[in-house]
Amino acid sequence: MSDLVSALRRVVPEMCLVSPSTPEYEQARLIYNRMHDIRPAALVRSLDPSVLHSATKTATSLGVPIAVRSGGHHIGGFSTVEDGLVLDFSPFRNVVFDPESGLVQVRPGARLGDLDTVLAAHGRCVPTGTVSDTGITGLTLGGGIGWLVAGYGLTCDHLHSAEVLLADGRVVEVSRQAHADLFTALRGGGVGAFGVVLKLCFHTVPLPRIKAGSVRYPLSDATRVLGALQKLLAEDTPETVTLAPVLDFRGSTPGLSVDVCCHSDDERDLDRIRTMLGGDWSDVYDRHYPQWQSILDRSFQPPMRGYWKSVHFDRLDIDPELLAEAIRGAPDNRCSILVEYYNVETLRAHAEGSAFPLRDSRMGVLFSARWPDPAHDDVHMHWARKWSMRIGGGAGAYSNYSQDTEHQVRSSFAPETLASFRALEAAYDPDRLFAKGHRAALGDSATVDRG
Ligand SMILES: Cc1cc2nc3c(=O)[nH]c(=O)nc-3n(C[C@H](O)[C@H](O)[C@H](O)COP(=O)(O)OP(=O)(O)OC[C@H]3O[C@@H](n4cnc5c(N)ncnc54)[C@H](O)[C@@H]3O)c2cc1C
Structure with a gap:
């Protein structure tokens, strides 16, 4: 022992x-x-x-x-x-909704699916991520991007307050009114809580009616479709439709799926996108929100080895052919490339009191490698690294999608945000008890992974 x-x-x-x-x-x-x-x-x-x-x-x-x-x-x-x-905290998944206040209290181990199930029964939801087994706590601390991001923003934008155990043993309620500096870091800072979150409390929104689905295109059409999307979004990024194209494999054939989620009764943007892109839209129809929230679960099961690289852009001019080339060269058919588009007006509207650094980001690309055999680690990691470097970026990386101590995550932050994190560290966790993760990289440039 x-x-x-x-x-x-x-x-x-x-x-x-x-x-x-x-x-x-x-x-x-x-x-x-x-x-x-x-x-x-x-x-x-x-x-x-x-x-x-x-x-x-x-x-x-x-x-x-x-x-x-x-x-x-x-x-x-x-x-x-x-x-x-x-x-x-993974066993502690309790979710309690108060219909009077519209607030939901969540224990730290709750998964996204736990929230969706409880809230849908009341006709409410919190906008979260896209795979139902993901933890709400880590997701919120880093931001939280999902099917409702275009119109509703990030998960952390709906955080009302949190209960945090500090390194000195005090338990504090953290909100816009109390320990506001810490609350700002919790809302998407991606560098941890400078303590231990014991409870989260969220505002909820009425469950939107959603029309969602996936439109599949052959890889030979990917350059046209992604190019058309970039052009359309550069002119006017819709608030009513979240768009997430994925280059991946169905069987052994690589292709492009444009996953869409219209979360408004106004379908004009959806119609505009459909007309512009063409293709078979029969899979896009009215969905039950909690069911749609778990639509991708199977693609991420069973757990395997994984390596992700995230790249963000504050412009919409990447060369789609590079993405097509990247998926063609993927080491196996569990690799994928996810493109996420953001409505910057929506993201900026929630900027006050949040350390989430990518609110000017118009687009993120995630190179995701999944494989079972340790003997194939190098080839998968090399693939994700190589292509993330080739497409460039420059607006930073999303902490929730990024490996240990990536310099891109740190470079996402303005110098004053980094300074505020150091002040929080001095105030709440001077001995760095809870400094694992991206926070570890903030204080020590020697640990930065430049891979
Ligand atoms: C299959 C899959 C799908 C995903 N889909 C999405 C998506 O759609 N959208 C999106 O935005 N992200 C997504 N992510 C990324 C996800 O947001 C992050 O992995 C997030 O960190 C998960 O939270 P967790 O609680 O499960 O993580 P954990 O691994 O438990 O924790 C993550 C970090 O938060 C810290 N932390 C956790 N709990 C606490 C606590 N109680 N107090 C203080 N610090 C704590 C940990 O120390 C760690 O640094 C996905 C990840 C996976 C693997």
Whole structure:
């Protein structure tokens, strides 16, 4: 038994402690990205601040590193740590909606699907991401981009408040009124919470009627379709339709799917796009929102090894032929290239009190490699790196889609935002107990990955 486990046994109730000798350990240690085949010394599963504080104090007194996990989906593996202590909130998924205030309280381990299910029963929703098993906490801390982003903005734009356990053991309510500096960082800063989130509270919106689906084109048509989309969006980016073209494989054949989600009763933008692009739109029809929210789940199961590269643009002039070439050269048929378009007016409308750095971004491209065999790590990572560098970018990278300590994430931030993060660190987590993830890169240029 490790020193940490014996010390934790004195301060943590047995039922909250998972160690290599407990039966659930082998399952509990896993996170979504199987590249991070990590063996923490212990996991503590509790929402009790005094238990969590005792556990972190114990770990720090022994010099043991700490990671915090909610949904465990970050591709960079930030929510686990070799031989360290994991504060694991993944079992705590409670979601409680208050119809009177329209607010929803969420425990940190809740997944997007948990929110959708509870809220849809009340005709409400919080705009979140597109795969239902993703954790709401990490998603919100980094921003949160999904099917409603065009008109409703990011998930973090709907955050009302949060309960945060600080490194010194205090539990604080964080909102626009209280600890506003910390609230700003929580809203999409992507550098963690400078503490541990115990609860999130969101504003909800009425469940929109959505017309959504996927229009498939052969790869030979990708340059025309993506070029037409760029031209159309450069003139006028709709607020009513979220567009997410994906270059991927159906079977062994690469092609382009334009995934669309119109979230308004006004379908004029949708009609305009349909007329301009052509193709078979029979898959685009009225959908039940929670059902559409899980439409991509199968593409991301079962969990495998993964490597992502995110590139953002504040212009709409990338060469679509490069993307077609990239998917043609993908090492296997689980690789994909996701293009996301943003309505900058919508993003900017929520800028106040949010550290999300990409509000001038018009477009993001995500090179996503998925594969099962460790022997193929290099070829997949090389593919994502090579093409992300070839298409350039320059407006930064989305922290939720980015691997460990990427310099592109750091370069997304204005110098004053970086300075504010350092001030928050000094105020709330001076010993950097919770500095794993992109926050680790903010203070130490030596760790920056330039790959
Ligand atoms: C299959 C898949 C689909 C995705 N789809 C989308 C999408 O549609 N839109 C989108 O925007 N993003 C998407 N993402 C990215 C996703 O937003 C991030 O991976 C996000 O970090 C997931 O949150 P989590 O709680 O599951 O992550 P975790 O890995 O548990 O945590 C992520 C980070 O947040 C910190 N953290 C977690 N919990 C806490 C806490 N309680 N207190 C303080 N810090 C904490 C962790 O330490 C870590 O640094 C997707 C990811 C995957 C793997």
